[in-house]
Amino acid sequence: MTLLQDIVNKLIYQEILVDELSDEELAQFCQIANLAYRAGKPIISDKDYDFIYLDALKNRDPDNLLFKFIETEGQSFSEEKVLLPEAMLSIDKAYSWDEISKWIKRLEKSAMQISLDLSAIQIKATPKLDGFSGFDDGSRLYTRGDGKKGSDISRVFERGLCVFNDAERGLGAGEIVIKKSYFKKYLAHSFEYPRNFQASLIKEKALDEQAQKAIIDKAALFIPFIKLPTWSGLVAELVAKFDQIVAQVLVMVDFDVDGVVFEVINTDLKTQMGANRKFHRWQIAFKENKDKAHVKVLNVIPQVGRSGKITPVVELEPTLLSGATIMRATGHNYGLVKEQGLGVGSVVELTRSGLVIPKIIFVLKPMPVDIPDNCPSCDKPLVWKSDFLTCINHKNCPAQIIGKMAYFFKILANNDGFGIATIEKLYAHDIRSVSQIYALNIEDLVTIGFGEKTSMNLINQLNRSVSEQVEDWRFLAAFGMHRMGLGNCENLLKSHHLNDIFDLNLKEIANIDGFAELTGQIIVQGLISIADEFNHIYQYGFNLETTILTKDLQTLTHELFDKKIVFTGKMNHSRDDMKKHAKSIGIKVSTSISAKIDYLVIGDKVGQKKIKDAEKFGVVVMTETDYLSKI
Missing domain, CATH: 1.10.150 (DNA polymerase; domain 1)
Incomplete structure (x- = not known):
């Protein structure tokens, strides 16, 4: 058994705690769990995965690549990966009304930026299907893959799979699912989870009798997201009737549902909010969790992380919580430990956020706390930085x-x-x-x-x-400077070349759009700290793709400069390369049609929805040849 396999097994059976793993081991566990899930053989529940992925890993390592890019599909497809007609992003998740409320505040802030009356914000809610994600462009069906490239599984439609409610093909993103009632009646004796059966529908080998019958009976279907039943209303109604709306949406379909997806309807607001590398900001999925228990604390143990932050690991009196024996939890940071009185003998309330590790919600009975003086890794004195107890022996720990x-x-x-x-x-x-x-x-x-x-x-x-070529901003981010994740590194290199940044002063950095004086101070100190190591590594001649400076973009005078463009259909050139080149010459690239888009550039086999949307919003449609002639 490999070391990683051993870690996976111990996590599943809770012989070790998430906080005992390094960032790398935790990220690898998330990747393995994700691959198993997408292959139809989950090793932990959805709630467990989301908790480890969104809470444990994100709190500890917010710049981890898993949060910048889409999780890949399982490795059950041998076909060569092909570019998706458009990117399929993940959906941000919330587990409480508090988190939904914060999302609504972000909507309102964006609405104010475009002078949209807050009372006019419209929301729709749809069931969050627990199926197998795909994209149907009308001629081919793709797996989601890594969000940019997936496998061609058009054979599923060739085998007779129908679209939900006999809708037409080419409606974009959706999921392959099996009806709950049908699964329970005919398939539950053969498959542990509906996902296992859903995965069997898309396999390369010929379908077995059960799968073929489910397709013929129209129990197995492809459901385009735009064809899902919805609740819609003003944001004020969502706030006033949130619980009722969630309860209503969860039972709208006869398919496995693991939450409710909320999204903005107002086109201008969606455009304003946009997306990051991971998900659309105008959309969020709510997953409810009601399991709780009151548990006694046996001990609180300090553990050191990559950045020097010390994480308190809470040992608990073994407690059965919804089928899992919970023995440990994370205390998040020593500021919380101190504030809440999280010490030996405390009683805490846990939420059922995972079989692997619970989440402490409240300290019900405070007790005296034991704050460590020295780092558990290097034994050097610890210092407080805000709420975090930190080892500042960065060079020798x-x-x-x-x-x-x-x-x-x-x-x-x-x-x-x-x-x-x-x-x-x-x-x-x-x-x-x-x-x-x-x-x-x-x-x-x-x-x-x-x-x-x-x-x-x-x-x-x-x-x-x-x-192998990498972006210069990714290369810079790899040195792990504080507050210099992928986004900030890219922002910095849009203003100054990589070779020049070590000569920048505080004022020059603070004047960059998106930075401020405090951030500038941190960046200056960070650059000084990595300068020698950077020079040693840089001399190996990495194949770096240079970021185009914003000031250079502003000198461009071609017809499409600063225009907003959407690419769709099969292009003669690589769509990824076209998008990258467009951005490099000052064109703003988007993935969805709205009134703010200037041009829709089409290739072959274009989905009709994009064309209809372009006509509706008055967007100019041009061919790939026309586009190339203009640039």
């Missing part, structure tokens, strides 16, 4: 050094093999920096204790990370 080295390769995202286990082994043999890793050869790795074949693979991956 083993846990931090190992975490930073692993983080570099994870963010670079063009290599394999340099996870925590590999980095820990290197650290044990006096490797203390990424630049030292790049200086290794096969003989060095064999001496350290890696097998010859593994050593060769690791060197090949180092070479790959240098030769």
